[in-house]
Amino acid sequence: MNRVFNFIMWATASLLIFSFIFLLASMLVELWKGWAFSSPKLGEIGFAIKLSLLTATISSIFAMLVSVPVSYLFSRHTFFGKNVLDTLLDLPIVLSPIALGAMLLIFFNTPLGKQIGQYIGPFVFEVKGIILAQFFVVVGLSVRLLRTTFEGIDTEYENLARTLGYNQLQVFFKVVLPMAGKGILSSFLLVWGKAIGEFGATVTLAGATTMKTETIPVAIYLSFESANVTSALVYITILIAISLSILFIVRSFKVPYHE
């Protein structure tokens, strides 16, 4: 019975891993063959990479800046309606990005949205729209990841620092943040990776305009639209390389301090 059980586990795992390897290999073979027929436009590729990295970095930094206090609050305090608010914050994780993008689009058609657009400048079909769309898609994830990090830090460290004369703000900066450092960095990388790969909300709010709002996922979409498979494969390869690098770096971090 044990042998059968072990066989099922190993066989399922092998099948899944092989299917991933097969997908990657077939893509690389196609890329190799396609390169001979039509070389992709390097300028466009460079633009998409730069735009993706820039928007993802800005949106991830904003998401982290918002998530650090929010997740710390939720990890340390109990208050009325916490469960409801917690569920609301989880919404972007499960909600379809297209729906989220559509919600943003609708918001900017309301009087308040229009007012904001007047002060800060337009978001719809603009680079700012990409950043905003990415922010709303990843903020739920960053809150969730950071909350796990903060919950992993025993509150006794904070109590102890208070007895040594530190006030709450000093405790946060001198104890909590240094102890959560690795967790914050790995959360940032995961959030950044998700922001780079974001498509649904971006395309809904910022549209898909070549050399304007063309992030890597949008470029993949546009390449397929124009039947330029080689170009799409180049973008996919870049996206995979970035994603794998992030995952390897995150895995190399040790888990933050648990007692």
Added chain:
Amino acid sequence: MNNPFLQVESLNLTLGKFSLRNINMSCQKGEYHVLLGPTGSGKSSLMKCILGFHRINNGFLYLKGMDISNELPECRRMGYVPQNYALFPHINVEDNIRFGHQVKKKSFQDTDTIVNRLCEILKIQKLRKRAIQHLSGGEKQKVALARALAIQPDILLLDEPFSSIDEGAKRNLWIELKEIINEVGITALHITHNLEEAYTMGERLSVLMNGELLQSGSKREILESPKNEDVARFLNYKNIFQGITEKDPRGTRVNIGHFNVLISKKISTGKKIKLCIRQQDIKIIRKGVPIKDSLKHNVFSGKIISLLQLPEYCLMHFKVDGSPKQHDLELKFPRYILERHNLYQGKQINVAPWEPNIILFSNSISP
């Protein structure tokens, strides 16, 4: 008596379904006070109230005569050694000790001198540059102690400081810690559920059970005169009986049912009373040897039901002749007694409690 150094007055705290009720406790200057109680009795909650982490519902906390009930934890000048030591893992030993000196708006005369002296007293000079992850349980405890003492607190609070130390190493560390604290000369409040630890370290003890402080007093007072049955049971005292007092020219006879216990104290007849005979206070009577006055009025004849030989002592269950119970008394004695009296299961012997040590629970005497 001087004013208490730390005083807890009528403290009440509610934490969900648990509550601390009307806690009154005090520590004198320079005293080593142990707060003793079973797990879940509220010891840590009381300590957190004293430290300022729990806002008390009502009552007062005084330190050096000043009301600190509403002071923030960072202003209370209390050194704290938590159960898991909470040494900051991202900095080394020395930086942990110096941590309290790095806070802004706080001035210490000479950090280096303080740290050097503490490292010397605690014998941790060699550990100064070591990472926290590479310390043993005992070393961590010393570093945590040094960090707490480095801020030159008014009082030291220790929350089960030996809970993560190997059983074998604990006893030496009890003595070592006590010596260090005596050398530093600080008032200390230590909480534990371990009786031996409390007996070894405490000068005064307080017993907290189920959110209520049942007794507070000198070590001798607690050990020899537990206030009620709950305290006695927590101190692991067996042989607790309820009986009715009867007249006797030598004092009072307490009728327990199948045997009587004579006590020298005069109590009016017909009262319900609870008493406790500690296991170590029951002596085995040798045949043909004169019996001492404190033993001779309560000699019980019976049979050894079981004998348990432990590394440091023996436990015996004894049944009084004619008793319907499986056993009536539990005795505790050194191992050499076993051979001296040639004791074995089933042997018929005489035993007698040491009368002056029989504990009467004053609150149990019916009006």
